Amino acid sequence: MEYIHKCINCHTKRALLIFALIFSLANISISLAEEAGSTNTKPPEMLVYYNSWPGDHENPLFKNLKMSPKNPIKIYAFKNLNSQVIKTVQPGEPVTLITADYHTFPANSSVQVLKEQSGLKPGDTFYLMSYIGGGECLAWYNNTVLNVPAEGIEGTSFYKEQRLDIPMWAKLTGKLPPAPVLWLYVATTDNKFGWIQFGSYSDWKQFGYSILTY
Known part of the structure; x- marks a missing residue:
């Protein structure tokens, strides 16, 4: 037993x-x-780059720099054109830039790597977020945001004329990304706070070579 x-x-x-x-x-x-x-999962439909001012110049955020619109511009309670309007800023009226959120839409802008570049290897797939100037694009790859050369991506043209002597290192397999949206969080001279859509540089008064001033 x-x-x-x-x-x-x-x-x-x-x-x-x-x-x-x-x-x-x-x-x-x-x-x-x-x-x-x-690996190589798709990015979300909207990818927000928080507290960011993408571009080929020094980051102007959190420095109490001021901007003045050329035309009336609305300040919203939230980053939504349907939200409450806090105030309409008049031409020449300064607002203080506090921070900014950069909204991109890369989900359908897939690119296949042909030659090694910026840490990417042939066969890798990344997604274009936007062109940020200075010959560079923001790109999304495996939950990481990268800076990649704007030239040499077949199927795109971020310049009036694409240089023919630039070797192609990648190929657009999706669509060009929609235009990004830059939301600025600002303060008015009468201490009201809210969000405005940046638009373009031409919408703002120039101070020398910049739209920002102390």
Whole structure:
């Protein structure tokens, strides 16, 4: 009888060991599958670059710099054109720039890498966010935002004329990204706070070579 109990215990331990091994292997497989699934996943429809002023110049945020619109411009309670209008700023009336959020829409702007560039390897897929000036684009790759050369991406043209002597290092396989939207969080001279859409440089008064001044 004791021998039978020992055999049962032995078989039970062996079964538990095999079950534990299978369970461990299953977990490893699931983990590997999840990791594999996370590679080259698509970005969200809207990707927000918070507290950012993308461009080929020094970051002007959190420096109490001022801007003055050329035309009346509305300040909204939220980053939404349908939200409450806090105030309409008149031409020449300064507002103080506090911070900015850069909204991009890269989900359908896939690009395949042909030659190694900016840490990307042939066969990799990244997504264009926008052209930011200075010959560079913002790009999304595996949950990371990169700066990549604007020239040399077949199917795009961020200049009036694409230089023919630039070798193609990537190819657009999706669509060109929609225009980004830059929302500025500002303060008025009468201490009202809210969001405005930047528009373009031509919408703002120039101070020398800049639209920002102390």
